[in-house]
Amino acid sequence: MTDPGTDKREAILDTALVLFTERGFFGTPTSMISKEAGVATGTLFFYFRTKEDLIDTLYRRVKSEAAQALCRGMESETGTKAKIRRLGFNAVEWGIRYPAKMKFMEQFAHSPFVSTTAHEEGMSHFLFLQDLVKEGILKGEIRDLDPLLLFCMLASSLSGLVDRVSLTDDLTEREELIVQGLDIVWHGLSVHPQTELTHAGSTTKKKRCHDYE
Amino acid sequence: MTDPGTDKREAILDTALVLFTERGFFGTPTSMISKEAGVATGTLFFYFRTKEDLIDTLYRRVKSEAAQALCRGMESETGTKAKIRRLGFNAVEWGIRYPAKMKFMEQFAHSPFVSTTAHEEGMSHFLFLQDLVKEGILKGEIRDLDPLLLFCMLASSLSGLVDRVSLTDDLTEREELIVQGLDIVWHGLSVHPQTELTHAGSTTKKKRCHDYE
Amino acid sequence: MTDPGTDKREAILDTALVLFTERGFFGTPTSMISKEAGVATGTLFFYFRTKEDLIDTLYRRVKSEAAQALCRGMESETGTKAKIRRLGFNAVEWGIRYPAKMKFMEQFAHSPFVSTTAHEEGMSHFLFLQDLVKEGILKGEIRDLDPLLLFCMLASSLSGLVDRVSLTDDLTEREELIVQGLDIVWHGLSVHPQTELTHAGSTTKKKRCHDYE
Amino acid sequence: MTDPGTDKREAILDTALVLFTERGFFGTPTSMISKEAGVATGTLFFYFRTKEDLIDTLYRRVKSEAAQALCRGMESETGTKAKIRRLGFNAVEWGIRYPAKMKFMEQFAHSPFVSTTAHEEGMSHFLFLQDLVKEGILKGEIRDLDPLLLFCMLASSLSGLVDRVSLTDDLTEREELIVQGLDIVWHGLSVHPQTELTHAGSTTKKKRCHDYE
């Protein structure tokens, strides 16, 4: 059913992702990757010219996948607030569901082992976020500050939110934290933070969700 | 004046800090450290039992130094807002002034090469931030949300701010960005964000600064 | 026209010859040979059991070809002097025309990668040279010295001559050098070197050539 | 007595020389060299940056040593004939005494593993031979042919002579062959080959030697 020629390549990529995040780039011998992936040492170097080529490919793939996850359902949202909320939910959901990929992105975001071109390509997937910010400013919904600053703080805040949410396994608590976190984010960025969430501490999820709409 | 026997130790630590941030832990051979520091290979292992011992020592030192920098002038501030503002300024200033140390902290914050005890010791220096948040909540100045969430988002936001500020060399622009960034942070966390900055895009720095006081 | 099944075999042999001389035996991966020859990796091992089998086949072929080139027109020459002159011209001409093959022979003449049997077979093609020397001795035209010594010095001298001639691209100069070189050789070997070339530096080719006849 | 720090370096060089000539450059793993030399793998790379650095060093050393051996006693000889005779004896003697070094020079004379600068440096040691040839031409003792040609053929002839002499272990036969070979060389190069050796086949060594003087 699956392309047999691609199976090993995929196995290597999957294994490498986990090992790299657990042990770092230099901490993970290629021999360990191939052994864990169930292939021969040579096979790894058949699909990837070098160890760096492997991490580069991995980086591009994860970045692109993350960007796509962030966009999910975005087009059906209308206002900037709704879009940011959707973005935040997507981000947190993805970060929680794929902790290894999340960690991988954080760890290698500024890594010298990832080539400059891969870094740039990875960054390009997220340009739509800057557009989102700029659009919000034009619409008068987001404060008229440096767009790049808004983008940086939006991104880092979401990352901090994922960190916090990851600390608990309770789904209800998670939901609660996400709502709180996104509210903080929106308060920080928006022009009219008066329309803030007032029942942050409540447990009636449904209701809170309406506040966003 | 200085203990001559400690000079070499210091030289090793200073050199290692720079090299580790530039090239990573595994990317920096101990031989390179000793050569750059102007000592023999054996000397490094006289002062530090292993390479990991060296990075551990470095980590403790930088973390402690960073924490101290964050606190500077904190005791003279009264309100929570003022304290957070002071904290933000301190953070950005330190991050800009010691980019190597900043990068070191980011890079090794979750590194497996730093021992667990060193990580814990490093973390303990920043507990006062959580106290600050809790105190703000009690005083009704910070929103009554999960304190750990507030802490995480405060920390990550400041980190994002430093990232953005580091992208420019223009001192005036930096000042502007810091003011904007801290304003966003405060808006996100505070109970009454109505007292917001309204002329963010203006060039009248002085005035904006007064808004904070 | 040509057997399509043999085309690939020939392509492999041709490519291998060039690559082996350019890069040596160990410096030339079989994968490089097959790629340059435009065939798959497996194909090479269909025609040649091992890499050593390939070089063995190559060695036999080149040696045999070289021997044949040396003999060209030999039967029509009568005296020993004329035969040696013809031999010399043939040798230099072949060495100049097929530098890759020449280099190949020099390089693998004592190589352990070529099997002993191939070496012996290759050597056998040149036994006629020893016969030539012995015949010359019997006829009183070549000095009565150790025949094997005469053979060794004849061969090495011709090799040195090719080396020198290869250094220039000018055809006239080449011709001149060949004549001079063969004269030196003949002076060294012959019983009556009194009939020597006297106008070595002149440019009147034709005349000098007559001296040989 | 001997410098202990240089012992290992020398052991590596000596071992490498033998192994390289026996098995070729690529056929000799560095691990084999270090094991045979009785040092650790790392030690080889402490003294030589790379495997190529090792062969380069070896090449320079052997070439320089060979050149020096060729010159031995040269200054006390007066005529060109005597000098060439001395040269020939020196060459053969050295080639016989150090067959590994001889083979090394032959094998790597055109090797791509030896750097261009090492090749040039090696060649420079033998420039005096060209001067010798030119001087002989000026004195009217050597034929007025292309000096570079004379040099090439002198060198290759001596090499062929060593090859032949190496085939026997009998000292008397060797002496005989050397005398014969040098006579052939001199006949080839000299202006007046009439003064040739006439008793080449005789066994009275002493006498033959006088013929040269």
Next chain:
DNA sequence: GATGAATGAGGCTTCATTCAT
């Protein structure tokens, strides 16, 4: 006949660490 993905032993080199001086 022909292909090329897959194998795994083995090569070159690095580097943390030791220890005699």
Next chain:
DNA sequence: GATGAATGAAGCCTCATTCAT
């Protein structure tokens, strides 16, 4: 305290060869 030659385990990568298609 300080040195640096010496060690050898381990890492990245190559490549001759096989085999299912």
